[in-house]
Amino acid sequence: MSTTTARRRLTREESQAQTRERLINAAQHLFVSNGYGGASIRDIANNAGYSQGAFYSNFSSKEDILLELLRRHMEAEALQLSTVMGNNAQQLEQILAELEAWASTLNQDADWCMLSIELQLHAKRSPTFAAEYQKVWGKHRSEIGSVISLLFEKLGRPAPASPDELAAAFMALSHGLALQRTTDRLDPPGRLIMVFLRGLIASAK
Amino acid sequence: MSTTTARRRLTREESQAQTRERLINAAQHLFVSNGYGGASIRDIANNAGYSQGAFYSNFSSKEDILLELLRRHMEAEALQLSTVMGNNAQQLEQILAELEAWASTLNQDADWCMLSIELQLHAKRSPTFAAEYQKVWGKHRSEIGSVISLLFEKLGRPAPASPDELAAAFMALSHGLALQRTTDRLDPPGRLIMVFLRGLIASAK
Amino acid sequence: MSTTTARRRLTREESQAQTRERLINAAQHLFVSNGYGGASIRDIANNAGYSQGAFYSNFSSKEDILLELLRRHMEAEALQLSTVMGNNAQQLEQILAELEAWASTLNQDADWCMLSIELQLHAKRSPTFAAEYQKVWGKHRSEIGSVISLLFEKLGRPAPASPDELAAAFMALSHGLALQRTTDRLDPPGRLIMVFLRGLIASAK
Amino acid sequence: MSTTTARRRLTREESQAQTRERLINAAQHLFVSNGYGGASIRDIANNAGYSQGAFYSNFSSKEDILLELLRRHMEAEALQLSTVMGNNAQQLEQILAELEAWASTLNQDADWCMLSIELQLHAKRSPTFAAEYQKVWGKHRSEIGSVISLLFEKLGRPAPASPDELAAAFMALSHGLALQRTTDRLDPPGRLIMVFLRGLIASAK
DNA sequence: AATGAATGAGGATTCATTCAT
DNA sequence: TATGAATGAATCCTCATTCAT
Numbered sequence: 001m002s003t004t005t006a007r008r009r010l011t012r013e014e015s016q017a018q019t020r021e022r023l024i025n026a027a028q029h030l031f032v033s034n035g036y037g038g039a040s041i042r043d044i045a046n047n048a049g050y051s052q053g054a055f056y057s058n059f060s061s062k063e064d065i066l067l068e069l070l071r072r073h074m075e076a077e078a079l080q081l082s083t084v085m086g087n088n089a090q091q092l093e094q095i096l097a098e099l100e101a102w103a104s105t106l107n108q109d110a111d112w113c114m115l116s117i118e119l120q121l122h123a124k125r126s127p128t129f130a131a132e133y134q135k136v137w138g139k140h141r142s143e144i145g146s147v148i149s150l151l152f153e154k155l156g157r158p159a160p161a162s163p164d165e166l167a168a169a170f171m172a173l174s175h176g177l178a179l180q181r182t183t184d185r186l187d188p189p190g191r192l193i194m195v196f197l198r199g200l201i202a203s204a205k
Numbered sequence: 206m207s208t209t210t211a212r213r214r215l216t217r218e219e220s221q222a223q224t225r226e227r228l229i230n231a232a233q234h235l236f237v238s239n240g241y242g243g244a245s246i247r248d249i250a251n252n253a254g255y256s257q258g259a260f261y262s263n264f265s266s267k268e269d270i271l272l273e274l275l276r277r278h279m280e281a282e283a284l285q286l287s288t289v290m291g292n293n294a295q296q297l298e299q300i301l302a303e304l305e306a307w308a309s310t311l312n313q314d315a316d317w318c319m320l321s322i323e324l325q326l327h328a329k330r331s332p333t334f335a336a337e338y339q340k341v342w343g344k345h346r347s348e349i350g351s352v353i354s355l356l357f358e359k360l361g362r363p364a365p366a367s368p369d370e371l372a373a374a375f376m377a378l379s380h381g382l383a384l385q386r387t388t389d390r391l392d393p394p395g396r397l398i399m400v401f402l403r404g405l406i407a408s409a410k
Numbered sequence: 411m412s413t414t415t416a417r418r419r420l421t422r423e424e425s426q427a428q429t430r431e432r433l434i435n436a437a438q439h440l441f442v443s444n445g446y447g448g449a450s451i452r453d454i455a456n457n458a459g460y461s462q463g464a465f466y467s468n469f470s471s472k473e474d475i476l477l478e479l480l481r482r483h484m485e486a487e488a489l490q491l492s493t494v495m496g497n498n499a500q501q502l503e504q505i506l507a508e509l510e511a512w513a514s515t516l517n518q519d520a521d522w523c524m525l526s527i528e529l530q531l532h533a534k535r536s537p538t539f540a541a542e543y544q545k546v547w548g549k550h551r552s553e554i555g556s557v558i559s560l561l562f563e564k565l566g567r568p569a570p571a572s573p574d575e576l577a578a579a580f581m582a583l584s585h586g587l588a589l590q591r592t593t594d595r596l597d598p599p600g601r602l603i604m605v606f607l608r609g610l611i612a613s614a615k
Numbered sequence: 616m617s618t619t620t621a622r623r624r625l626t627r628e629e630s631q632a633q634t635r636e637r638l639i640n641a642a643q644h645l646f647v648s649n650g651y652g653g654a655s656i657r658d659i660a661n662n663a664g665y666s667q668g669a670f671y672s673n674f675s676s677k678e679d680i681l682l683e684l685l686r687r688h689m690e691a692e693a694l695q696l697s698t699v700m701g702n703n704a705q706q707l708e709q710i711l712a713e714l715e716a717w718a719s720t721l722n723q724d725a726d727w728c729m730l731s732i733e734l735q736l737h738a739k740r741s742p743t744f745a746a747e748y749q750k751v752w753g754k755h756r757s758e759i760g761s762v763i764s765l766l767f768e769k770l771g772r773p774a775p776a777s778p779d780e781l782a783a784a785f786m787a788l789s790h791g792l793a794l795q796r797t798t799d800r801l802d803p804p805g806r807l808i809m810v811f812l813r814g815l816i817a818s819a820k
Numbered sequence: 821a822a823t824g825a826a827t828g829a830g831g832a833t834t835c836a837t838t839c840a841t
Numbered sequence: 842t843a844t845g846a847a848t849g850a851a852t853c854c855t856c857a858t859t860c861a862t
Contacts, residue, residue: 016821035326037242041857052858053823062857117322120384121240160400168385169397175384176377179325192374195365199404217841221846246832256848261833263846426842445736447652451836462837463844472836527732530794531650570810578795579807585794586787589735602784605775609814627862631825656853665826671854672825 020058022048024072027065032114036066036122063122063129070119070129073112074136080105081143092154099147099197103190106174113178120175141167157204166200225263227253229277232270237319241271241327268327268334275324275334278317279341285310286348297359304352304402308395311379318383325380346372362409371405430468432458434482437475442524446476446532473532477542480529483522484546490515491553502564509557509607513600516584523588530585551577567614576610635673637663639687642680647729651681651737678737678744685734685744688727689751695720696758707769714762714812718805721789728793735790756782772819781815 026048030039041062045055059065084102089095106113123133145163152159159166170193177192231253235244246267250260264270289307294300311318328338350368357364364371375398382397436458440449451472455465469475494512499505516523533543555573562569569576580603587602641663645654656677660670674680699717704710721728738748760778767774774781785808792807 019821034330035240035242037240038330040855042855051823053860054821056858057821057823117326117384121322124384125239125243160404161397165397169378169382169401172381172385173374173378174381176379176381177374179322179329179380180373180377192366192370195408196374196401196404199365199401199406199408201404201408202410203400203404203407205407217844217846220840224846245830247830257833258835258849259847262848267832429842444740445650445652447650448740450834452834461844463839464842466837467842467844527736527794531732534794535649535653570814571807575807579788579792579811582791582795583784583788584791586789586791587784589732589739589790590783590787602776602780605818606784606811606814609775609811609816609818611814612818612820613810613814613816615817627823627825630861634825655851657851666828667854668828668856669826672827677853 016058019048019050019054023050023055023058024065024068028069028111028115031066031069031118032111036062036118063126066119066122067129067132069115070133070136073115073119074140076112077140078143081140085147090154092151095147095151095154096201099151100190100194102144102147103170103193103197106170106190106193110178110181113175117175117179141171144170151201152204155201155204160200160203170196221263224253224255224259228255228260228263229270229273233274233316233320236271236274236323237316241267241323268331271324271327272334272337274320275338275341278320278324279345281317282345283348286345290352295359297356300352300356300359301406304356305395305399307349307352308375308398308402311375311395311398313395315383315386318380322380322384346376349375356406357409360406360409365405365408375401426468429458429460429464433460433465433468434475434478438479438521438525441476441479441528442521446472446528473536473539476529476532477539479525480539480543480546483525483529484550486522487550488553491550495557500564502561505557505561505564506611509561510600510604512554512557513580513603513607516580516600516603520588520591523585527585527589551581554580561611562614565611565614570610570613580607631673634663634665634669638665638670638673639680639683643684643726643730646681646684646733647726651677651733678741681734681737682744682747684730685748685751688730688734689755691727692755693758696755700762705769707766710762710766710769711816714766715805715809717759717762718785718808718812721785721805721808725793725796728790728796732790732794756786759785766816767819770816770819775815775818785811 023044027039027044030044030047034043041055042052044065045052048054055065059068081102084098084105087094087098089098119133123130141164144167148159148166149163152163161169173193173196174190228249232244232249235248235252239248246260247257249270250257253259260270264273286307289303289310292299292303294303324338328335346369349372353364353371354368357368366374378398378401379395433454437449437454440454440457444453451465452462454475455462458464465475469478491512494508494515497504497508499508529543533540551574554577558569558576559573562573571579583603583606584600638659642654642659645658645662649658656670657667659680660667663669670680674683696717699713699720702709702713704713734748738745756779759782763774763781764778767778776784788808788811789805
């Protein structure tokens with residue numbers, strides 16, 4: 001049946017990985033559009049093209065797949081951050097340019113932001129999940145915070161609030177704007193973040 | 206038990222108003238702590254001390270009580286705003302003081318903010334609710350926007366973004382921070398908002 | 411306020427009678443279009459322009475109003491029958507003409523027939539109601555039966571089945587056709603009944 | 616307990632078919648004795664020995680199982696008709712004998728007739744169901760109609776009404792009589808139908 | 821690994837009925 | 842007499858999860 005150009009038969013591991021991947025994608029879409037509580041496992045499985053049983057062969061519960069999404073979410077954000085910040089900028093202008101690049105990635109993908117909101121909401125309700133969430137979120141926040149910290153160091157001025165607070169505020173702004181998005185329509189994604197960032201710099205001078 | 210000042214027997218209207226009030230309070234608490242989808246009518250009614258039927262004597266559906274909460278939410282915000290802004294400030298310092306007062310009311314009540322988030326989430330999912338939400342939210346935003354507008358007028362400088370955008374951004378910031386609250390613990394509510402506001406002013410000079 | 415031509419203020423009795431009447435009418439329409447089980451007391455009361463409480467001031471239960479409808483139903487049928495048969499016909503042709511007149515009244519009002527069906531269905535399910543139903547139905551059937559009986563007497567031939575059976579069969583035919591009515595559309599109401607009646611006569615000769 | 620001829624373990628399909636069958640049987644009994652509206656899914660499932668969820672694994676809704684009953688109902692009637700009419704009768708006496716056989720099957724099973732009535736009632740109230748019902752009922756009626764048609768052809772006389780009308784009338788008679796059944800007790804099932812049929816023949820001569 | 825029938829608890833909603841007003 | 846808020850049970854249906862295949 002298989003010819004020389006035939007699509008290679010997937011190995012067992014590859015096939016399972018594919019199933020997992022498809023389930024994760026389906027879950028992400030449904031959590032974003034219906035919320036964590038509004039997405040049923042039946043829907044996730046069907047949407048991915050599998051039965052409910054396949055879901056339970058790959059994840060132990062609904063929260064388990066959310067945890068997987070959390071991991072990927074933060075991994076992606078870390079990757080983004082390291083890409084943007086990776087050139088070890090030392091000059092003020094470079095640092096600013098990097099932050100601008102980062103701000104434009106934020107909000108770029110509204111779905112990603114909505115998922116972030118679902119993760120936070122679920123963390124508020126499930127202690128077990130909250131613990132996991134906290135770990136990964138704290139790390140992410142301090143990474144952003146250290147860039148902000150570096151920025152004000154270069155400026156030779158004290159930051160108007162702790163770097164962690166400012167990092168959290170920028171994330172908060174991004175999430176809050178995502179929440180308004182489908183509702184309103186007046187937002188060029190990361191622009192407002194830069195407006196605020198420039199304000200902070202101006203007020204530090 | 207009854208004295209000359211005995212608690213007067215409630216009239217029918219009063220009694221019903223009390224029921225309504227208790228149901229609304231219970232709904233608010235549960236929407237905040239479990240989310241709109243996670244709060245069942247059974248829970249709302251029981252929590253208020255009534256049967257499920259009593260709920261349906263007072264509200265036509267789950268969305269109906271959310272709409273009532275929306276109305277109260279915005280009414281309260283409008284009241285807050287009008288109280289704060291009511292002295293018709295003309296001096297720059299007065300306007301700033303007013304905005305500071307307003308910022309400190311924001312985030313004051315984390316529950317109130319979480320309710321706001323639930324309202325926005327539900328608006329994203331229910332078109333009928335979205336229509337109602339949009340009406341009330343647009344009005345609120347432009348009220349805040351006009352104060353911001355006045356501020357930059359007095360400064361004699363252009364605002365770094367449209368007043369509506371800035372108003373939306375401040376609300377977004379407030380919501381995003383509320384989302385982090387139970388998770389983190391590093392937030393003096395409206396302070397960050399003022400930090401950002403002062404930044405805007407500084408960058409306008 | 412009231413002038414000489416003013417609509418006379420209803421006495422208390424009249425007013426109550428009016429309430430009753432309106433409730434009965436509403437119940438009849440709803441039982442016919444939704445079935446006995448499908449018509450709620452709330453709907454009946456609202457449809458009549460009253461509250462649920464008004465219903466219970468006039469009837470002790472849902473079955474109670476059905477019983478009232480049963481009484482009126484049979485009363486109306488008896489009236490119809492006596493009008494049609496009242497001229498004490500002695501001639502064969504007269505008797506036939508009377509039966510024809512009766513047949514055309516049958517099925518004339520499809521609603522009336524559907525109500526009859528609801529009554530029978532409820533009688534099958536509620537023993538207390540069945541007892542009441544039986545009384546009134548037996549009387550009605552034997553009235554029709556006696557006309558049929560007279561007819562065959564005049565013909566000087568034995569009827570092909572007992573008069574009661576034949577009467578029941580004609581009623582059954584009428585009910586069964588009503589059941590098909592909204593479904594199909596090929597029915598000139600009482601015509602088929604006469605076709606069958608003439609058949610009986612022909613086969614008796 | 617298990618012998619060499621032990622009851623074979625059911626395959627998955629067999630097991631599901633059994634579940635379906637039991638649910639269908641339970642539904643039929645309950646629809647007949649309580650009516651469509653009066654039979655709850657809880658009752659159907661419990662009566663069949665399953666949970667409510669099992670019902671929804673096999674049928675998408677209450678109407679869905681009624682549709683299945685409709686299909687089986689008409690299938691059974693078609694089978695009955697084809698059995699009775701299968702010997703390609705050409706002689707008048709043979710055709711009459713066949714019709715007699717058919718009439719005696721009618722009403723034989725009062726439950727079957729009550730189900731027919733429930734189907735018709737539900738068709739009056741649910742447009743979606745009505746469409747399905749119409750299809751199957753029209754076909755059945757014209758099958759019976761064609762036998763009646765053949766009968767009068769052999770007689771060389773015009774039928775006193777269109778074959779379809781007469782077929783519908785005989786079914787109506789059968790249903791109307793079923794409705795009276797538990798109420799009264801004076802009916803030898805299909806006999807009255809034959810009385811009427813012979814009448815039609817007599818009046819055609 | 822994947823299926824999907826079956827479970828049992830819980831979802832929103834409607835019902836007949838009661839009772840203080 | 843008539844109101845309609847409140848009850849509590851019952852309605853149809855969906856859910857996360859289990860388990861034999």
